[in-house]
């Protein structure tokens with residue numbers, strides 16, 4: 085019955101994996117720090133743009149947040165290197181537990197879609213290159229509503245496109261801001277917490293918590309009837 089809507093970056097694929105491309109221009113330790121700070125600034129820019137009622141697509145935000153991160157740190161990363169690092173976003177590796185977990189969910193009849201801030205082009209490239217496209221029925225980009233998660237219209241638009249009441253869709257994410265936003269919009273939620281992180285206290289708790297996609301699959305199969 086419930087359709088599963090999966091977050092992409094940080095849930096299905098690892099955005100911190102770009103540190104390998106960054107290590108072309110920086111030492112390993114600096115590359116790892118820049119990858120983390122870049123991800124934080126990228127998300128901060130999405131929150132700020134949406135709060136301002138402004139919009140640039142996620143490709144623009146990803147490239148601009150990288151440029152600002154290296155400038156803010158006083159690092160010299162040539163533009164062609166920055167371009168190759170941003171291009172790595174289309175080739176992020178799937179987290180190791182994702183393929184087996186999605187395979188189990190598909191075999192049990194669950195409908196699996198992706199709901200991401202990424203542009204349609206970014207989402208398609210990432211799913212194709214990561215080999216996850218085989219497990220995904222369709223994907224929905226926040227670009228459709230020109231606003232980013234956790235804006236409620238992102239989740240409502242997904243329900244409208246999926247064609248089910250929002251209360252019958254379960255958002256699956258490793259990002260607490262996304263889980264809290266989806267819950268506030270009316271979705272059911274599952275938080276995949278692989279690192280033992282704490283869940284922020286300002287929003288409703290997730291409906292389900294799993295430490296891996298394997299555990300998530302077993303929990304969902306035990307509580308969800310597959311799509312009729």
Ligand code: 2OP
Pocket residue numbers: 091092093094095199200201202233259
């Ligand atoms: C997403 O994939 C950015 O992780 C967030 O929508």
